[in-house]
Amino acid sequence: MISVGILDRSSPVPLHAQLTQGLRVAVVEGRLAAGETLPSTRAFADDLGVARGTVVAAYETLVGEGYLLARPGARTVVAELPRSPVVSAEVPAPTAAVASSVVDLRPGRPGSRGLADAAWRSAWRRASAVDPASDVEDERGLPALRSEIARHLGRTRGVTVDPGDVIVTAGTSDALLLTALALPSRRSVGVRRVGVENPGYPRVRTILGRLGIEMIPLPVTLQTGWDLDAIEQHHDLDAIVVTPHHHYPLGNRWDAAARARLIAWARQHGTVVIEDDYDSEFPHGRAPLPPLRLLDPGGVVLVGTLSKVLTPALRFGWIIASGEMRERLWAARADLDSSVSSVTQEALAVYLADGSLARHVARRRRDYRHRRHLVLEALGATAGVTLTAMNGGLHAVALLVDASPDDESRIVAEIAARGVLVAGLGDYAFPGVPTDLPPGIVLGYAEPPTVRLTEALSVIAEVLGRRGSP
The missing domain is CATH 3.40.640.10 (Type I PLP-dependent aspartate aminotransferase-like (Major domain))
Incomplete structure (x- = not known):
């Protein structure tokens, strides 16, 4: 039986969210290896003493995040995780030859993994x-x-x-x-x-x-x-x-x-x-x-x-x-x-x-709520940064306190040099018209696998954190 920790039925956190986190940690820590087959939802639910829907919700969330792979007519298996997808600080700006290593967080794209279901x-x-x-x-x-x-x-x-x-x-x-x-x-x-x-x-x-x-x-x-x-x-x-x-x-x-x-x-x-x-x-x-x-x-x-x-x-x-x-x-x-x-x-x-669209939206909402939490966790406490636009949708805006438009361009370029693409907030302003819009970056969080999203957010937090340091 897979060890996912203790499911606390007295906790305000829903059981499916606890199970999702337990499986996520097991994959990240390597206790569940790439290619390993997971139990069927019914068998796993019986082992845990929970409703089958709890396991279904957890599997669907992790498939959407890229931790699991759902194969038509076969069991769900653990995905191969990229361990170092983000370019390090010593590596120059990405070229076409290494484009596959770039994490594109420019807004406008949802996650499409798992869409082609039955x-x-x-x-x-x-x-x-x-x-x-x-x-x-x-x-x-x-x-x-x-x-x-x-x-x-x-x-x-x-x-x-x-x-x-x-x-x-x-x-x-x-x-x-x-x-x-x-x-x-x-x-x-x-x-x-x-x-x-x-x-x-x-x-x-x-x-x-x-x-x-x-x-x-x-x-x-x-x-x-x-x-x-x-x-x-x-x-x-x-x-x-x-x-x-x-x-x-x-x-x-x-x-x-x-x-x-x-x-x-x-x-x-x-x-x-x-x-x-x-x-x-x-x-x-x-x-x-x-x-x-x-x-x-x-x-x-x-x-x-x-x-x-x-x-x-x-x-x-x-x-x-x-x-x-x-x-x-x-x-x-x-x-x-x-x-x-x-x-x-x-x-x-x-x-x-x-009703397939309605069910798909429900699955995506669970996935995006988790991703939104990752953004808040990674950037919410960064000095000199104010997060906004997180009350809906699939993107976030990180406002740069006491920064200039030149700072915005420099930071976007520096983040890109580390292998992560974001947009500058100034790109959304009407050209040639004065505005009190503060400098900032705009990032989408719906499309990349969660592992890559987490690493990309770490890069952004590091770049923004250096700016906010005394």
């Missing part, structure tokens, strides 16, 4: 078991998938969505591009004007810039969040792009009063609100706030994606729109044609309909 493979087999249609039947997306998206949002976001208001897209970028093309202009001449968050998601600026749209930077601060006074000074914006549930990258969120105030302003001036709901599946214990669309279905275009839940490589998302914007979006989608293959749509309709 449910995932079954969905794709069922989707590919029938002959595809001879042509695209509905540019807005397959009716079955649009119905499942509507049902998914009703269950997870608390909004009632008519499947007729759903448009399938190839991820957030496609959704933002389509929405920008469909925007009505408030002026008979001149370019359209769209307000964007500063700092904010750089891809938004790239897409709008490609379309020749004039972008108006709207300030977001660490202390107060969105500057609604500044927003209300604008009376001629065609649209505004916001992330009210979890600002990217600072992590602020709008309370009920701020949401009502923004919607009132947008209604008064005829401004379309484009809501990017990019990571609401991972609230980390806090109560998720409903989308802005709940306050004004006709005035808010809701953009969603499965990129943070599954993988951005899937290129899948949606737009929810009603009224005039729905009609304009329908027309734009018809002009550009469908952007997601029918086989992908069929597979995802099955994956949502049988």
